[in-house]
Amino acid sequence: MSEALRGETAARRERLQQELVRHGLSGCLVTQNVGIYYWTGSMQTGYLFVPASGEATYYVRRSVVRAQAESTVRTVELGSFRGFGAKLAEDYPACFRFGTRAVLGADLDVMPAQLYLRLRELLQNAELTDASALLRRVRSVKSPGEADAIRKAAQVAAVALDEGLRQLREGMTELELMTVIEHEMRKQGHVGLMRMRGYNQEIMIGMIAAGAAAAEPSYFDGPAGGRGLTAAAPQSASTRPIGRNEPILIDIGCCIDGYVIDQTRTAVIGTLPPELARAYEVSVEILRRTERDLRPSISPEQLYAQALEMAEQAGLARHFMGYGADQVRFLGHGIGLEIDEWPVLAKGFADPLEPGMVLAVEPKFTFPGLGVVGIENTYLIRESDCESLTVSPEKLFVLP
Amino acid sequence: MSEALRGETAARRERLQQELVRHGLSGCLVTQNVGIYYWTGSMQTGYLFVPASGEATYYVRRSVVRAQAESTVRTVELGSFRGFGAKLAEDYPACFRFGTRAVLGADLDVMPAQLYLRLRELLQNAELTDASALLRRVRSVKSPGEADAIRKAAQVAAVALDEGLRQLREGMTELELMTVIEHEMRKQGHVGLMRMRGYNQEIMIGMIAAGAAAAEPSYFDGPAGGRGLTAAAPQSASTRPIGRNEPILIDIGCCIDGYVIDQTRTAVIGTLPPELARAYEVSVEILRRTERDLRPSISPEQLYAQALEMAEQAGLARHFMGYGADQVRFLGHGIGLEIDEWPVLAKGFADPLEPGMVLAVEPKFTFPGLGVVGIENTYLIRESDCESLTVSPEKLFVLP
Structure with missing residues (x-):
């Protein structure tokens, strides 16, 4: 060694x-x-x-x-x-x-x-x-070597997302899109599994779902679970064809040399309904605001509270991080060898952030029957600011 | 429902x-x-x-x-x-x-x-x-509906193996072959994960490894673990290119609607070394003998003992189900929603088999530095005999 x-x-x-x-x-x-x-x-x-x-x-x-x-x-x-x-x-x-x-x-x-x-x-x-x-x-505090490993995973996720978007077509099923992305990741060295620490929590390469299927309530401890293929694995992609004018949530990660990345992009074939387009903008605003404050001295619970406040001010509180009874009460999570590491950007995590922590920040909004929009990057906390490890372009991907 | x-x-x-x-x-x-x-x-x-x-x-x-x-x-x-x-x-x-x-x-x-x-x-x-x-x-006792679900998984595994063998070439890496098979399974509805009950046990779609890499010792609770891509996921396919005249162990499964199948076939590009070719024949003989006895009234430990005896008589005891200190002490395992179900074909499982049990039987022989050969089918125990749920052709796949 x-x-x-x-x-x-x-x-x-x-x-x-x-x-x-x-x-x-x-x-x-x-x-x-x-x-x-x-x-x-x-x-x-x-x-x-x-x-x-x-x-x-x-x-x-x-x-x-x-x-x-x-x-x-x-x-x-x-x-x-x-x-x-x-x-x-x-x-x-x-x-x-x-x-x-x-x-x-x-x-x-x-x-x-x-x-x-x-x-x-x-x-x-x-x-x-x-x-x-x-x-x-x-x-929770990563070494430079660990941060590098997550950077490599981020590169693979970006290449795979590119390939997925290149092949994305109306009528393609969620599973087909997921399969394209997964296949690309695997060819690039994704180890074939992503680890979660939580009891009974499982994850494939993430969750790709569009429209109503993305917004279905789920056991999964995240803002959006997806319909899935079966009640025996009730999350992520389903065989529902992707339609026009509905949000396509591409929340994916991969595991390179043990370390995982987590990122989300929203795409649409056609145009998003105005309410969802606006919610997507609010998710970007929350991400920008969080990024600005994401450094040592702030606490995870402060970051969650201020994101919640922004969602409330936008009149989107009921849609923030899931809908109604199925909302989760966090804005993001630590990530490294496992996808659900500490700290969680949630109430109860009062200790200030420290340099070396790596966090996935994922503001999302759920609209039952319509879909989920949002964005997610993974960040490394530095001495006085943060660095985004995610390298995929940051935008709403609009296909004709 | x-x-x-x-x-x-x-x-x-x-x-x-x-x-x-x-x-x-x-x-x-x-x-x-x-x-x-x-x-x-x-x-x-x-x-x-x-x-x-x-x-x-x-x-x-x-x-x-x-x-x-x-x-x-x-x-x-x-x-x-x-x-x-x-x-x-x-x-x-x-x-x-x-x-x-x-x-x-x-x-x-x-x-x-x-x-x-x-x-x-x-x-x-x-x-x-x-x-x-x-x-x-x-x-451990499956209903007809559960057996049908495993049958469906067996069909998908067979299609995926066909595709893998079609694309198999000298110099292709183990990971490349695994990726082809996995991609095919996923397109056919594999849910993207396989469940194991054992603490710290993990599995991708199985283990594909050739030559020396297949024979490396492993933490994995099976006869062959493989080298893997990293010490952080030390099992299954590696980036080692597949060579001529070495055994390629294709031990794969998939999960359809929650139920998993497990099967193994051995392939070679060229010719197997004579010692390994003979061991492969012995693995088939053990499978045939086990199949004949696989019915209610026999106990799992009897089946293991007689397989062990056959391996000994063939002078292959040290190579049976792993090598030396890394041998596992079983011949097969129950399978259903999880890949490591009961009963285990091992000492200590003395209760006789019952109709409805589903068992993967996997006689294998490990030769350090050379590889692993073997065969595995999944069987349903019936009133007075057993039915193979595995549908892939049973042979050593020899490519020119």
Whole structure:
């Protein structure tokens, strides 16, 4: 592996250790594949233990050979799972002192309860506590290398969008358009999946839907879900043909080398209904205003509140980020190895932004029966401003 | 929704209730999207409660409108999560009697620990116990409608394989071949994702890899994982060009209307090395033998044991289902809404097969540095035999 990766993952573990100390935790057990990759450089099956101070260990079940080739930390064979508690206690006597009860953090927001209950039995001198917030906070600040990876994904998304728009025709189905874009991304190295952290949340390369189908209510934790192909995967593109004079929402991303991008553009064959054209303009205004303020010192919840206020002033509050009961209460989200990272531009995220954070900002308006309009870019927070990582042209794509 | 779906999901809930009674559980909480869909016909965000007797309720957070349109059970708005415990107790007084402690099953193999801990707090008069085995067992027997859905997926996989083989050329990368097949599947209605139940397990449309890259050890819980594009998604196709005289393993599936198929064919441009050609023949012999015995009355572990014995007799034990330390200890797996369903053809699965079970059988042999050969079909267990749902021609595809 590269020296850069070695240094970068070491810095990431150091930031995690600072947080562990700050929260009075003896160490942290990372069980999720994405977290393991982030802190080791390897995504094999196993567990990563990071003590509050000292060297981390990656206990690998499979494949040990591959983990040893990729990992930047001490990597050993897990052996029998039953013996894992004893092994940890032996490797980290300072964390598991006889007669005391260590408090360990773990990624309980993703770890299955079955595994949690087994680990709790195995780690008899330790208590497992939920460290998901802490883990997500550490990951929210990206290194220059991570920002570069997202830039590469942005390039691929832009090429794929171009190709999609080139082939877009009236009567083409949503699925056909999605397939064109997806195929182009895949040829450019999209890994074929996009990761979401939220339980039961899934995503293909995003959501492409037009007119009424785009505006259908959905389980998906985003402003627009789409009709989808089946009740067994009720989101994104359907087989509905794309018509004239209806908004075509192209909310897409791809995953290059583990990192994802998220962007949205609106297109139309013909002309948008005036109400929707106006709403599209308001989404651009909200994006511009957010961009101006998107820098360290402002908080995510302030950004959400001011976007909401702009939507209200435009008389579009009921349409903002979904419609009525199906509205979501955020303006955007962190993004990196997962598409639903922290911080969320939402109430409750009061800590100011920090340089290195990467955020997708996605003001959208939903009109039941008519469609969804909006725009989305992904931004890197810099010392005193932000940089758009998204490179697709910013406009309403109007086809004759 | 259709009357057929209504009847079918009612029958599924009845089978679940029989199991609940048999295990002395007062009811069961289903939290995973796939389970909710299986028992309600809808995959919105929420929780399904199935009492040991009486009507089930689907408590929906989002989208209530869509859930009510799709669901075959009583569907209500979840409301505040904090009030969920009280709501359940009110709706099911027989399950949550004052002064007693109800024991409820839940899908703890997939439910995140964080959610488990919150639910345990909310359900103060009830204990949550792991019912994953029970839930998986009910789902292992497919209805005729489910078998038909898998048949449709098999048709799409066959068309896509044809197209892939038509375009296969020496020097084409594994990713290019995968992209061709994936694109064809998507055009035919593949929903764009394949579901796996196992924690941290992921899958694209499968694994396409040739020569040495196919034989690389992998975290993936299957006989062959592949090199992949990056350490951040270390499986399946890589950008390695496909060469002459090396096995090309095409292990693919797709998801049509929620149901997945899994099949493998081996191809070669030129000629296979004699050792690998022989191993391929042994994989076919194992498949034939397994097929003959694949019917009610035999147990999954018997099928695995006899396949292992055949591999040993052929002197290929070290190469069977992966190589050396990276071998997996199974011959196949149940399949349906998820690709890793029950039963597994492995030790520990001693209950005899039942009519309606659907199983992917995948004898494979791994040769480090050289590649992987094998074959895989998906079968439906019938009253006294089995039916192959896979329709791709069964042969070693030899290209000039």
